[in-house]
Amino acid sequence: MENLTEMLKGTLEGCVLEIIGSEQTYGYAITRRLNELGFADVVEGTVYTILLRLEKNGLVQVTKRPSEHGPPRKFYALNDAGREELATFWAKWEYITSRIDKLKEGGR
Amino acid sequence: MTTESNEPKSRYLQHLEIITGPLEDKKRWRQYKARVKQLPENYRIAVEALERYLMHFGPADGAGAMAMYGDLAELFEQSAADGTPIRDIFGDDPVEFAEAFMANYPLGQYRARERHRFASAIERAAGENPDREDRTKR
Numbered sequence: 001m002e003n004l005t006e007m008l009k010g011t012l013e014g015c016v017l018e019i020i021g022s023e024q025t026y027g028y029a030i031t032r033r034l035n036e037l038g039f040a041d042v043v044e045g046t047v048y049t050i051l052l053r054l055e056k057n058g059l060v061q062v063t064k065r066p067s068e069h070g071p072p073r074k075f076y077a078l079n080d081a082g083r084e085e086l087a088t089f090w091a092k093w094e095y096i097t098s099r100i101d102k103l104k105e106g107g108r
Numbered sequence: 109m110t111t112e113s114n115e116p117k118s119r120y121l122q123h124l125e126i127i128t129g130p131l132e133d134k135k136r137w138r139q140y141k142a143r144v145k146q147l148p149e150n151y152r153i154a155v156e157a158l159e160r161y162l163m164h165f166g167p168a169d170g171a172g173a174m175a176m177y178g179d180l181a182e183l184f185e186q187s188a189a190d191g192t193p194i195r196d197i198f199g200d201d202p203v204e205f206a207e208a209f210m211a212n213y214p215l216g217q218y219r220a221r222e223r224h225r226f227a228s229a230i231e232r233a234a235g236e237n238p239d240r241e242d243r244t245k246r
Contacts, residue, residue: 005199028190044190045197048183049208056212070189071182 005041012042014089016050017078020060021086024077027051051076059085136174143181151188154197155180161206165216172214180209 012034019030027047034042051074054060059082064072078086144155158180167173187197198205215223231237 027186028192031196041199043196043199044187044192045183045199045205046208048197049205049212052179052209052212067189071185073186 001038002041004039008039008042011089011093012046013050013053014086014093015039016047016054017059017082017086017089020054020076021078021083024063024075026073026075030076054082057081057085130170133170133174136178140174140177140181143185147184148188150194151184154194155184158202158206161203162210165206165219166210167214167216170214176210176213179212 015034016030019025019033025033027044030051031042031044031047034047051060054076055062059079060076061079063075063077065075067073144152144159147155159177162176162180167176183197186192214220
């Protein structure tokens with residue numbers, strides 16, 4: 001599906017945390033993963049900006065590894081604060097989706 | 109960046125930097141420009157356009173701005189190495205990308221001052237914190 005950008009905005013950071021949480025990885029691979037998942041509009045720049053934010057907020061551990069071509073690649077892994085943030089994200093997600101589902105079903 | 113040093117500055121350097129601005133910042137700026145120069149042409153054109161935008165709306169100077177330009181060079185070096193198309197760096201809306209990128213760094217002085225002024229004015233209008241000193245009236 002396309003044109004999801006606005007709606008995805010607040011949840012993309014959680015998605016990136018989840019991807020990093022399952023394995024240590026880098027920006028380009030994270031973008032591809034999101035594209036394969038069906039979020040075709042997500043671009044490298046957006047993911048890079050999110051990774052910068054995660055790094056500055058102390059949620060990830062960054063390791064530089066030499067790359068076959070180009071500069072060393074930054075690999076990201078969650079630290080304890082990152083895992084906590086991820087759990088909070090899923091709790092919030094659960095809350096929002098349950099409320100919105102209720103609204104859709106016409107409940108109160 | 110690993111070029112920063114934690115050694116205390118000499119008195120002479122402290123005085124000189126009042127006039128020139130921190131010398132490390134200048135060095136880091138030159139390093140950034142040199143990195144941009146090495147990029148393939150279309151990446152270089154894109155960075156320089158973004159740089160111009162950041163000059164106007166981003167942090168104006170200081171370590172925050174230099175860290176930002178360092179990260180910028182890194183992003184474009186990596187993108188050039190991966191062959192990431194320019195459009196896949198910026199997305200459909202380059203302005204939105206620039207704003208999201210900038211949000212990771214300290215605000216420029218002008219923006220910071222105006223935001224503070226605005227928030228304080230609303231605070232006073234809402235009748236909150238009436239004793240608070242208005243630091244924007246000078």
